[in-house]
Amino acid sequence: MKRFWKYLLWTLVILLLVIAVVLYIVPYYLKQREIQAAQEDLALLSIQSTPSPSLKNGIDALWLLEFSTKNDADRADLMKRFGSDLQSNNNQDILKQNQELQGRRLIVPEYDDKSLDCGTTAQECLAEVRADLPKSKAGVEKYAELLANVDRLADYDIFVSRDWPNDDYGIANKPLPKLQFVTYGRKPAALDWAEGREAEAWKRVCRNIKTGRSMLNNDPELIYAMIGNAVIRRNTDLAAQMLYEKPEWANRLPAECDGMFDVLTAEEQNICLAVQEEFRLSANSLRRWEFEQQRLWFLQKWYMNVNGFYELLTLMNGEIQYTDIMFSLLLRPNVDAEHTLAHISPYFAAYCKPEKMAILKNDTKAKWMPPEDMNQTFAKKWACMGNSVGCITYAITLPAYDSNVHRLQDTAMQQRAFQAALELYRLPAGKRRAALESVLAKHSSPSRRLRWNEEQKALDFEIYQQNASPLLLKLNLEN
Structure with a gap:
């Protein structure tokens, strides 16, 4: 009988050692190996290129x-005094108590107010404005001060937070301004065009595009870049529709339009800085999460120490709680x-990666992210036994940024189409059709051809963004 208990004891010891090796030592070793292997990528993601101080923020x-x-100066003073209030999660409640800001507050559209929205395409936008000019005019006049502020954004080169980079923010608590207002500039431009103020319409469109391009310029905020991209795309579409209706404007665009229709460079399409910021925010969130888990772990250990005394008493009384003891041994931060x-x-x-710039320069449709099964090797799965929550969370929520790159590539292609249309409009109407193929070939990208869609009377091209509508650009070959 004594030998049996001795044998059982050694079996339990060996079993516990095996458990320790399998669940603790090997995962720890594999985690450290994976951390070392990732040093090059981590170094690449830690580079922070601060914008030049000569750029107007x-x-x-x-x-x-x-x-x-x-x-x-007034805006800087307001942000210095009230910036933290404006950027808080419950800023609406705080602002109601701030008499100075309340006195300066403008009339802005409520959530369900669509009076500054303007169709999906430029053709729809102009048709909507023309269908009820008094209503469109009333909406623009009602929010004139807000729209003036939106137009003023074109006077700046970048939009970068003063406290960037800031490790106080995580992926879920980064404050954002009301970016929906930035998209409202197209409606007043369409109204100007519909009411015959054509020069003013062109100036507005090009200033809107300037704002969009500035939001792409050295900006670490991915959402700013995507809003900027949408502004560029919508206003380029409106400019194309305006040229379709009045081709003569191709030869007398205002100074505000200089460079605004140039094709986005590979650097402008590159979202590396924004992805670095996303990674940094993820790191901040993870460290905070780990700290909270550690705090819970210490509380749990305290409970286990107190509870352990009770378990010892029950053990002495013959009530062996094997399940409780095993769970107590295995529970740990994950x-x-x-x-x-x-x-x-x-x-x-x-x-x-430096080699990715070649993809953008060649306008290649590429899968940027590594295969999803890259982290599904046996060794990496085993390493995740010591980090189950972290691994599982990102396996479920890992963002795919390919669609963001493809949006920017499609916008650059839209600009190629606009450049082709501009060149054709600068020819006499009778020569446009004959020059069509050569001009389209000239402005096509290394990987995508511009095409003439006879049925739609528009230029089109292959779209990279998944499930996106075609970006047709109307072209008038006859007048």
């Missing part, structure tokens, strides 16, 4: 779109921020 104006302000960041770094670093 409009971040204060962006945050204060819904307020009456005098100049840059979020390892350092390993999670190493685990996901290849997905983020893919957008910053």
Whole structure:
């Protein structure tokens, strides 16, 4: 009987050692190996290129779109005094108590007010405006001060937070200004065109595009870049529709349009800086999450120590709680921020690899992110036993940025189509059709051809963005 208990004891010891090796030591070793292997990607993601101080930063104006302000100094003063209130999650409640800001607040559209929306395409937008000019005019006049602030954004070169980079923010709590206001500039431009103020319409369209391009310029905020891209695309579409109706404007575009229809460069299409910022925010969130888990772990240990005394008493009384003891031994924090960041770094670093610039220059449709099964090797799965929550969370929520790159590539292709249309409009109407093929070939990208759609009377091209509508660009070959 004694030998049996001795044998059983040694069996339990060996079993516990095996469990320790399988669940603790091997995962720890594999995690460290994965962290070391990711150092190159982590270094690439840690590079922060700060914008040049010579660039005029409009971040204060962006945050204060819904307020009456005098100049840059006034806006800087307001943000210095009330910026934290404006950027808080419950800013509406705080603002109601701030008499100075309330006195400066402008009339802005409520959530369900669509009076500054303007169709999906430029053709629909102009048709909507012309269908009820008095209504469109009333909407634009009602929000004239807000629209003036939106137009003023074109005076800036970048929109970068003053406190960037800031490690206080995580992926879920980064404050954002009311970016929907930035998209409202197309409606007043369409109204100007519909009412015959054609020069003013062109100036508005091109200033809108300038704002959009500035939101792409050295900006670490991915959402700013995507809003800027949408502004560029919508206003380029409106400009194309205006040329379709009045081709003579191709030869007398205002100075505001200089360079605004140039094709986005590979650098402008590159979202590396934004992805670096997304990774940094993820790192901040993970470290905070790990800290909270550690705090819970210490509380749990305290509970286990107190509860352990009770278990000892029950053990002495013959009530052996084997299940409770095993769970007490195995329970531990399952979020390892350092390993999670190493685990996901290849997905983020893919957008910053030097060789990726060639993809943008050649306008190639590429799958930027590594294969999803890259982290499904046996060794990496085993490493995740020591970081189950971190690995599982990002396996479910890992963002795919390919669609963002494809949006920018499609916008660059739209600009190629606009450049082709502009060149054709500068020819006599009788020569446009004969020059069509050569002009389209000249402005096509290395990977995509511009095509003439006879049925739609428009230029089109292959769309890279998944499930997106064609970006048709109307072209008048006859007048």
